[in-house]
Amino acid sequence: xxxxxxxxxxxxxxxxxxxxxxxxxxxxxxxxxxxxxxxxxxxxxxxxxxxxxxxxxxxxxxxxxxxxxxxxxxxxxxxxxxxxxxxxxxxxxxxxxxxxxxxxxxxxxxxxxxxxxxxxxxxxxxxxxxxxxxxxxxxxxxxxxxxxxxxxxxxxxxxxxxxxxxxxxxxxxxxxxxxxxxxxxxxxxxxxxxxxxxxxxxxxxxxxxxxxxxxxxxxxxxxxxxxxxxxxxxxxxxxxxxxxxxxxxxxxxxxxxxxxxxxxxxxxxxxxxxxxxxxxxxxxxxxxxxxxxxxxxxxxxxxxxxxxxxxxxxxxxxxxxxxxxxxxxxxxxxxxxxxxxxx
Amino acid sequence: xxxxxxxxxxxxxxxxxxxxxxxxxxxxxxxxxxxxxxxxxxxxxxxxxxxxxxxxxxxxxxxxxxxxxxxxxxxxxxxxxxxxxxxxxxxxxxxxxxxxxxxxxxxxxxxxxxxxxxxxxxxxxxxxxxxxxxxxxxxxxxxxxxxxxxxxxxxxxxxxxxxxxxxxxxxxxxxxxxxxxxxxxxxxxxxxxxxxxxxxxxxxxxxxxxxxxxxxxxxxxxxxxxxxxxxxxxxxxxxxxxxxxxxxxxxxxxxxxxxxxxxxxxxxxxxxxxxxxxxxxxxxxxxxxxxxxxxxxxxxxxxxxxxxxxxxxxxxxxxxxxxxxxxxxxxxxxxxxxxxxxx
DNA sequence: GTGAAAGCGCTAACAA
DNA sequence: TTGTTAGCGCTTTCAC
Numbered sequence: 001x002x003x004x005x006x007x008x009x010x011x012x013x014x015x016x017x018x019x020x021x022x023x024x025x026x027x028x029x030x031x032x033x034x035x036x037x038x039x040x041x042x043x044x045x046x047x048x049x050x051x052x053x054x055x056x057x058x059x060x061x062x063x064x065x066x067x068x069x070x071x072x073x074x075x076x077x078x079x080x081x082x083x084x085x086x087x088x089x090x091x092x093x094x095x096x097x098x099x100x101x102x103x104x105x106x107x108x109x110x111x112x113x114x115x116x117x118x119x120x121x122x123x124x125x126x127x128x129x130x131x132x133x134x135x136x137x138x139x140x141x142x143x144x145x146x147x148x149x150x151x152x153x154x155x156x157x158x159x160x161x162x163x164x165x166x167x168x169x170x171x172x173x174x175x176x177x178x179x180x181x182x183x184x185x186x187x188x189x190x191x192x193x194x195x196x197x198x199x200x201x202x203x204x205x206x207x208x209x210x211x212x213x214x215x216x217x218x219x220x221x222x223x224x225x226x227x228x229x230x231x232x233x234x235x236x237x238x239x240x241x242x243x244x245x246x247x248x249x250x251x252x253x254x255x256x257x258x259x260x261x262x263x264x265x266x267x268x269x270x271x272x273x274x275x276x277x278x279x280x281x282x283x284x285x286x287x288x289x290x291x292x293x294x295x296x297x298x299x300x301x302x303x304x305x306x307x308x309x310x311x312x313x314x315x316x317x318x319x320x321x322x323x324x325x326x327x328x329x330x331x332x333x334x335x336x337x338x339x340x341x342x343x
Numbered sequence: 344x345x346x347x348x349x350x351x352x353x354x355x356x357x358x359x360x361x362x363x364x365x366x367x368x369x370x371x372x373x374x375x376x377x378x379x380x381x382x383x384x385x386x387x388x389x390x391x392x393x394x395x396x397x398x399x400x401x402x403x404x405x406x407x408x409x410x411x412x413x414x415x416x417x418x419x420x421x422x423x424x425x426x427x428x429x430x431x432x433x434x435x436x437x438x439x440x441x442x443x444x445x446x447x448x449x450x451x452x453x454x455x456x457x458x459x460x461x462x463x464x465x466x467x468x469x470x471x472x473x474x475x476x477x478x479x480x481x482x483x484x485x486x487x488x489x490x491x492x493x494x495x496x497x498x499x500x501x502x503x504x505x506x507x508x509x510x511x512x513x514x515x516x517x518x519x520x521x522x523x524x525x526x527x528x529x530x531x532x533x534x535x536x537x538x539x540x541x542x543x544x545x546x547x548x549x550x551x552x553x554x555x556x557x558x559x560x561x562x563x564x565x566x567x568x569x570x571x572x573x574x575x576x577x578x579x580x581x582x583x584x585x586x587x588x589x590x591x592x593x594x595x596x597x598x599x600x601x602x603x604x605x606x607x608x609x610x611x612x613x614x615x616x617x618x619x620x621x622x623x624x625x626x627x628x629x630x631x632x633x634x635x636x637x638x639x640x641x642x643x644x645x646x647x648x649x650x651x652x653x654x655x656x657x658x659x660x661x662x663x664x665x666x667x668x669x670x671x672x673x674x675x676x677x678x679x680x681x682x683x684x685x686x
Numbered sequence: 687g688t689g690a691a692a693g694c695g696c697t698a699a700c701a702a
Numbered sequence: 703t704t705g706t707t708a709g710c711g712c713t714t715t716c717a718c
Contacts, residue, residue: 003403005695016705021697024486031703039485046663048487050403051459052395053695056710060393062456072440073425073627075418082416085442094453097415097440099428110437113405116394117460142382143367144391226631262631284416285628288569288605320389348711359689364713374687396711399694689718694711701706 004047013041024049063093065311066114066122068107072099075283076253076300077125080150083304084123091312093120102127108136111147115139121146121315123307126153128194146314148307151194152325159314161307161326165195168296168330169202170209172250172278175332177210180341181247181276184212187222187232187260189252196224199252199280222256229259237267237275245275248338254279254286254295261289261337277337291336299328347390356384367392406436408654409457409465411450415442418626419596419643420468423493426647427466434655436463445470451479454490458482464489464658466650469496471537489657491650494537495668502657504650504669508538511639511673512545513552515593515621518675520553523684524590524619527555530565530575530603532595539567542595542623565599572602580610580618588618591681597622597629597638604632604680620680634679642671 006024010017015038022030023038030038041047065088069077077099085095096119100107107127114122122140126149137156140147148159169186176184186203189196200219207214222232229251237245251257257279264271271277271291279286279295286293306326314321349367353360358377365373366381373381384390408431412420420442428438439462443450450470457465465483469492480499483490491502512529519527529546532539543562550557565575572594580588594600600622607614614620614634622629622638629636649669657664 006697007695017696018698018706019704022704025697026482026485029703034703042487043663046487046661050695051461052399053710054697055395055459056393056399056695056712057697058710062459064456072428073418073421075416078416078421085415094441094449094456098437101432106437113407113437116398116405117462118394119460139369142369144385144389226627230631258631262633265633284569288573288601290605290608290633318389320386349713350711360712361690361714362688365688368713372687377687393711396694397713399696399711400713401694687718690716692713692715694713697708697710699706699708702704 004045006047006049009038009041009045009047012045013038060118063091064096064119065093065308065315066096066098066110066119068110068114068122068124069097069099070102070125070127072101075285076281076298079283079300080125080304083301084308085304086301087305087308088312091308093312100125100127104129104133108133111136111140115143115145121148121311123148123150123311125150128153129192144320146311148311148314150303150307157323159310159324161303161310161324162328163298163303164327164329165198166202166205168280168298169199169250170206171330171332172280172296173203173206174210175334176248176250176276176278176338177206177212178342179338182212183246184248184250185218185220185246187220187229187249187251187256189222189256190224191221193224196252203250222252224253224256226255226259226262229256230263231259232256233260233263234267237264237269242269242274245269248276248278250278251280254281254283254293257293257295257337258285258289261291261293272337272339276339279337282333287333287335294335294338295333297331297333299330303328347388349390349392352381352384352388352390355388356381403461406434407439407462408436408651408658409439409441409453409462411453411457411465411467412440412442413445413468413470415444418628419624419641422626422643423468423647426644427651428647429644430648430651431655434651436655443468443470447472447476451476454479454483458486458488464491464654466491466493466654468493471496472535487663489654491654491657493646493650500666502653502667504646504653504667505671506641506646507670507672508541509545509548511623511641512542512593513549514673514675515623515639516546516549517553518677519591519593519619519621519681520549520555521685522681525555526589527591527593528561528563528589530563530572530592530594530599532565532599533567534564536567539595546593565595567596567599569598569602569605572599573606574602575599576603576606577610580607580612585612585617588612591619591621593621594623597624597626597636600636600638600680601628601632604634604636615680615682619682622680625676630676630678637678637681638676640674640676642673646671 006020010020088095098110104127151162152160222228279293282295282297349363353363431438441453447470565571622636625638625640
């Protein structure tokens with residue numbers, strides 16, 4: 001049982017393909033009675049004309065860009081998508097969003113889908129794990145399909161627009177050190193996340209560039225969700241003697257920082273007087289939280305805009321353009337969860 | 344200057360279309376030297392094969408559903424999209440998301456794009472305003488294109504899966520009345536939002552079904568963003584004599600409820616002892632907020648799942664299925680921003 | 687290994 | 703008002 005075509009409808013209705021086509025396209029030239037009849041037949045057969053075939057004739061004028069994010073219910077990615085959307089819309093493009101949920105296979109499927117549906121180009125937040133597969137990216141290159149990665153991927157020469165994660169965490173640690181903090185610890189992100197690794201490295205590197213000494217015990221595995229921050233916070237601070245509390249916790253992201261803040265509030269540990277907290281990302285709620293979260297602002301909006309700008313430039317180029325690599329810098333937002341102890 | 348085709352590449356490279364096609368598809372039957380040569384030419388011409396034409400042959404096996412949301416950076420919609428995604432993925436479908444940003448024209452463009460790209464069906468959070476246009480929905484019906492609306496639209500008979508907004512707000516008001524609150528006011532949503540109107544009506548109706556008397560002065564225009572709630576909160580409570588504070592504020596949504604909470608905190612007005620607050624939606628952060636927000640839980644996840652279920656059933660049906668209409672109920676989550684005064 | 691030719695499902699002239 | 707026909711840009715046999 002194969003899918004029915006316009007031809008089947010035509011035969012069933014006793015008219016020609018051309019007439020059926022005219023009905024589908026709402027042409028006024030069709031007699032009302034035949035139009036009704038053809039519609040009846042279409043309904044009876046549940047016939048759905050194939051979009052691909054409809055558009056084959058007459059060149060494409062439509063403009064679309066796709067973005068592959070890693071998590072749907074993460075404000076990090078929606079903020080990013082919003083930046084992309086802003087630039088894209090200005091240029092007359094519609095943005096399609098799909099989420100890989102951090103699964104290689106999904107990323108591959110979606111990227112091929114974008115290409116096969118003539119979405120003009122894609123911005124990809126690549127899934128990166130131990131045995132990373134990038135064959136699908138090569139397949140895109142083979143098609144001269146324009147795309148921009150939101151993170152450097154080993155083994156492929158492609159457009160990249162990214163954030164300097166390492167520097168971001170260094171910024172936080174350096175600030176804490178400069179304001180008189182010692183005993184700084186890190187609530188680290190998920191094992192497999194490369195962001196998490198980069199931020200751990202930034203943490204470590206800040207020590208090696210200072211007079212304070214790094215130790216592995218400063219790295220507390222945590223996670224990326226509010227609950228992770230909350231539970232790790234409760235566990236950690238319940239076990240530790242109040243006299244030996246760390247002076248500051250640098251968190252993998254804002255969400256766990258807020259979880260931690262909530263945990264300390266429950267344990268009646270004062271922030272920032274007993275413990276300072278620094279987040280990372282500067283999500284919308286961070287500045288509204290009480291106490292307002294000191295955090296490293298990730299320029300997501302600018303990241304999205306830049307990625308979109310690069311992508312659309314490549315989409316619209318006659319010639320193949322040289323590959324570009326842009327790295328955006330973060331900025332520390334000092335708010336209420338940290339104290340300057342030198343004052 | 345028209346777009347180049349596989350034919351142009353073939354001529355330029357001095358081979359046949361078939362060979363170029365084989366190169367594009369990575370067939371092993373092509374001699375390495377010719378493959379390289381063809382690739383060179385493709386690059387030089389910046390030739391991108393047309394996805395639509397590539398897929399015309401060989402029937403579609405790919406499964407995709409589209410969703411048109413109204414705002415990208417609104418957790419309401421991402422939660423919804425997550426519910427849809429969950430069900431869709433289970434059934435082997437990829438989800439494409441696009442945002443209309445509450446603009447009719449965009450909604451229309453996106454819906455036609457979905458149909459023309461053979462996205463198999465769509466879930467639409469329709470833009471509804473004073474002079475609503477639904478021609479594009481009729482166009483979808485003409486194509487027997489399966490779609491589900493997330494809100495009833497006057498004038499079209501289509502699948503609808505929706506939330507009972509009116510009942511949701513009534514639930515909140517009724518609870519407050521039952522727990523001994525009088526002087527209840529409503530921080531209302533945006534003028535043009537039909538959600539806002541429904542919630543205002545729910546507020547009003549709750550009074551007409553009680554012994555308390557409604558007055559227009561209970562309706563305070565506010566908005567939908569955190570900042571709206573915060574600013575309206577400051578304005579309102581600064582102007583009012585503390586002795587005449589309302590006992591409770593029912594908010595259009597959680598976001599403004601949190602803004603209000605923040606404003607009252609700043610004004611040193613105690614929640615819930617001086618003023619109770621009830622939100623609406625139950626966004627993720629509501630239960631983590633301090634004090635945890637009492638709110639009406641909107642079953643977004645279930646809404647998404649249900650919409651996806653209906654859509655996919657219609658996509659996969661041989662026959663055209665009868666139109667369905669589902670209304671999901673909300674549920675009150677009593678947390679820390681309200682007090683039972685009868686105890 | 688490669689080329690020639692027959693479609694894929696539809697649209698858009700043009701005839702009738 | 704409707705039917706006929708020639709493509710749209712690619713893939714895919716099947717000869718050569």
